[in-house]
Amino acid sequence: MSTDHDDGSPLPLDGNAVGGFLRELFAFEVTDASVTCAGCGTVAFIAETRVYGEPMGAILRCAHCDVAVMRLVRTPAGLWLDLRGARRLLARPSHRRAQQTKKAKGRRLPAGARSRTK
Ligand SMILES: [Zn+2]
DSSP, X not given: OOSXXXXXXBOOOOGGGGHHHHXXXXXXXXXXXXXXXTTTXXXXXXXXSEEEEOSSEEEEEOTTTOOEEEEEEEETTEEEEEOTTEEEEEOOOHHHXXXXXXXXXXXXXXXXXXXXXX
16 A cells, blocks of 8 residues: 555545644643734733633633634534634643743733632
8 A cells, every 4th residue: 555646745644643643732731821812923821811701612812902812612512612813822841831830920910811829
């Protein structure tokens, strides 16, 4: 069985080929991830966004320009995640999270954001 087209270019694999990569990507503490706003380019922790809505869903808005960077909706079919307002999402490995958490301690969250600590 060939893994290349007749012209030598590789045949695409199905999405199962990146299952391990995606499992690694989505197995992180999401509130410690940072998001780059597609509206203004601000990079901020998810925990620093302003959250509206709940309990069916939530809209996370950039604390700087108010663009909706993430939309979460719970439906009977499952959970929907819309990232149209985010240029990118950066998930940090666990050892980097501990460093970031130390730096973030003492920092005030913007109005409307919820603290993750009690
Ligand atoms: Zn923004």
